[in-house]
Amino acid sequence: MGLQEALAEKIDKNKETAFALNYAIAADPELSGEEYRACAAYVELCKNCGFAVEEKFTGQATAFRAAVRRAKKPVMKVAVLAEYDALPEIGHGCGHSANGAMSLLACLGLSELSDLPADIDLIGTPDEELRGGKVLMCRAGIFKDYDLALMTHISANETEPNENFLALSCYRVVFHGRTAHGANDPWKGRNALNGAMLALHGMDMLRQHIRPEARIGAYIVDGGTASNIVPDRAELECTLRYTSRPYLDELVGKVMNCIKGAAIATDTTYDVISMGLDYDEMLWNEAAAGLAEEVLQELAVPYTVSRRAGGSSDIGNVSHECPTLHIRLAGGNTYYPGHSREIAAMVQDKTIEPVIMRGAEIMGNVVLKLAADADLRRAVADEFAKERNKE
Template identity: 30%
Template sequence: MKTHAAFLALLLCVVFPVSAQNGMNANKKAVINSVENHSDKLIEISDKIWAHAETAFRETASSKLLADYAEANGFTVERGVAEMPTAFVATYGSGSPVIGILGEFDALPGISQKAQPVKAPLEEGKPGHGCGHNLFGTGSLGAAIAVKELIKSGKLKGTIKFYGTPAEEKYFGKLWMAREGLFDNLDVCLDWHPSAETVADVQSSLALVDFTVEFFGEAAHASADPWNGKSASDGLELYTTGMNFLREHIKPTVRIHYHIQDGGQVVNVVPEYARVWTRVRDTKREGMLEVYERVKKIAEGAAMMAGVDYKISLVSGLHEVLVNRAGGTIMQKNLELLGPITYTKEEINFAKKIQEATGKPQIGMDSEIRPLEETKEHPGGGSTDVGDVSWVVPEIRLGVTTAPKDTPWHSWAVVACGGMSIGHKGMTYAAKAMGMTIVDLLEAPQKVEAVKEEFRERKGNAEYEAILPDGPPPIDGE
C-alpha cells in the first residue's frame, strides 16, 4: 500500500510538477531568483536612501540612486518629469499590457534614528524614514527589474514602467504626474507600502484637502496703543476655535487637523500677519469637500470678528483609493504561494525591544498570511496620493510587514526597523509578490481585463481631476 502511494506521488510529480501544482510556475520562480540575485544591491540602495533621509522635493540623492540603477538594468529613464526634478519614469519593453509600479523615497522631518531598538537619533532633529519609503521605492524597483528580465528573455510580452514619485509625505508628487497624464497609458498599476502586517490591500483611504489660511491686520504697540492695531492672530485664534466647535457637528469619518505656522513674532506687537495650515479628511471625497466649504466660511467669519483681511490658498488635495478586489485576489494568491516571512531569534528580540520601548505588548512580528479581507465602506487610517492614481488606472495594492506589530507609524521605531534586516526582508518579499502578480497579468490577458472591468464599474461616470492650484509644484515651498 505504501509502495502504491509512493508511486502515485511520484507519478503526480512527473505529470504535474510541484511548481505547477502550487501555482509557482517557471516565470514566478524566475522573479524570486531575480530579486534574490539583486538583493545585495537593493539592500545597499535602500540603506543609502535610509541614511540620506531626504524630505519632500529634496530627494536628489535618493532619486538618483533609483534612477541610475534602473538605467544600469536596461530601462530607459526620463528624469525630472512633471516639473519635479526628483520625479522620473523608467520604461522597458513594448506593446500591451502596460504595467506600472509606483515607488516612493521621501522621508519625514525630525525623526532621525539609528538602526537600534531604543530611541537614539542618528542626527538630532534631522529627518528619518518613519514610513519606510527607503524600502518602498527600492522594493518596487526590484519587482520591475525582475519583470524586465523576463520580457528581455522573451518569456513575457508587454511593457513595464517604474515611477519614481517624490514628496508623498507633504506635497503629494503623484498629483502633478497624474495631471501631466503620465499614468494614462497604463493598463494596470501596482504599489506596496511598509506595514506591521502582510496583506493584499483592498481597503480605501481618506480623501483630503490641504490649504493655508492667512490673516492680515495692522501692527501697533501691544501696550501703548493696541486700539490702533488689528490683530491677525486674533483672526487665527477665532478660526481655530470655530473649527474646534465644528468637530461636534461633523460625521465620525471626518478628521480636521491644523498647524499654526505663524502666530506673530514678539509679545509686545499686535501682529499684523498670521498663518495656519489646515487639513480636512473624510472617507469620501464628497464628504470632505462639504466640510471644506464649512471651514472656509469659518475663516471668513473669524476675519470679520477680528476686523482683519484673510486669504485661503489651496495647497493640494487627495482622492480616496478606488479599491480593486479583482487585483487584490490575484495578489492574495501570490502571498499564499510565498507564505509568511520568517525571522531569526535576533530579529524577534529586536522587535520585542521596540515594542517594550513604545509601550506595546511584546509579541514580536506578524507576517501571517490571512484570507483576503472584506472591503470596508468607511475605513480608518491615513491618506495617500496613490488614491489619485487609482482613479486614472486600476491599482493593485500590497502591505508588507517591515516593523513589529502595533508599532507607532511615522515614528523613530519604524525608522530603526527600516535600516536593518527586518525592513530588508519585507522589502525583498514585496518585490517578489509584486513581480509574481505582474507575471499573472502578463501571462493572462483575461486577468487584466477583469481588473479593468471592475475599475470601470467602480469609477462609473466620474471624471478624474487633480485637486491642485494652477502652476508648477512648490519645489521651493516651505
C-alpha cells in the first residue's frame, strides 16, 4: 500500500474523532481569545494520541503546539494550523470549527505513516477574528523553523488552491467634546459627533487620491443619546487594507491626518485605539500553490484559481516567516456570505462530514508530495527567499 492510500485509510479510521470535535466546538462557540473549552478539547485529544503538547503556547492562554510526529531522518518540518474562535452573536460563521477539525484529522492520518520523512506539528492558533494570535507567534519567531505552514478554510461554494489576503490595520477613534443643551445654549458645547462625521467625510474625500486596491471601511459606533443634547462623546471604527504593508502604513498616516484635522476644526480631542495587531498581506508562493492545485486535480475536486485579494487574516504574517498555504474548500454548492449564520449552520449539519474528510485528505497529500520531491521543496524554499528579499 502506498502512502496516499495509507493516508486515506488512516483518515477514515479517525474521522469520527474529527467530526465530534467539530460538532462540539460549533455548538459551543467561544469568542476570540476566549476559546478555553475548544483549546482544552484539542489538547486532550492530542495527549490521548501520545503527542507531546505545549500549552499556553507563546504565552497565549488558548494556544497550543502538539508534536504530531518526529521522523528519524526528516527532510522537512511542517506546521498544520488550527483555528477555533467564533464570531459574536453568529457563532462559527467563518467555519473555524470545521477548519480546525480538518487540521486535526490530517495530523491524525499523517501521524501513523511510518515511512513519511517529515516532522509535523499541529499548532492551535486562537484569536484570528479579532487581535491575531498568529501575529504573536510570528513575533516569537516560531514559524522560521518550518518549511511549510498550511491550513484549509471552509467556504460556502468555492474551492481555491491558495487564498490571497490584504494587509489590514483597524482602529477605534473616540472623539471627546463638551455636552450642552441643543436648544438652550448649544454654543457652550463642543460636538464630538461633528468631529467623527468630519473625519468620515475626510476619509471619503481621500478615496479619490489613493491607490485603487486600497480599502477604507468605517462606521459610527456611538453618536450620542438624544437630538437635543450636544454629544460630548462619539466613536467610530475604521478598517484599512491594501495589498502591501508599506503603502498601507502610508494610508494609515493619511487617515490619521483626517482625524486630526476634524478634531481641530470642531474644537474636540480624540483618542485612537488599535483594534488588534496589524495583519500583513499574503506572501504568495506559486510553487506551493501549484502543488495544492495538483492535489485538487488528483482528488477530482473542482476549483478556481484567483489571486484576487479581498479579506485579511493573520496567516498573512505567517507567510512572511515561512512558505504558507491557505487552501479554500467549498462546503456546498450554494453561495452564502462569509461570516454568516448560514455557514454557522453548515458546520453543524451532517453534510459537513465528507468536507472535513476531504480537507484533511488535501492537506495530507500536499505534505506527502512535498516530502517526496526534493526539487519541489527547493523550488518552494527558493521562491520564498526571493520574495522575502524584495521586501
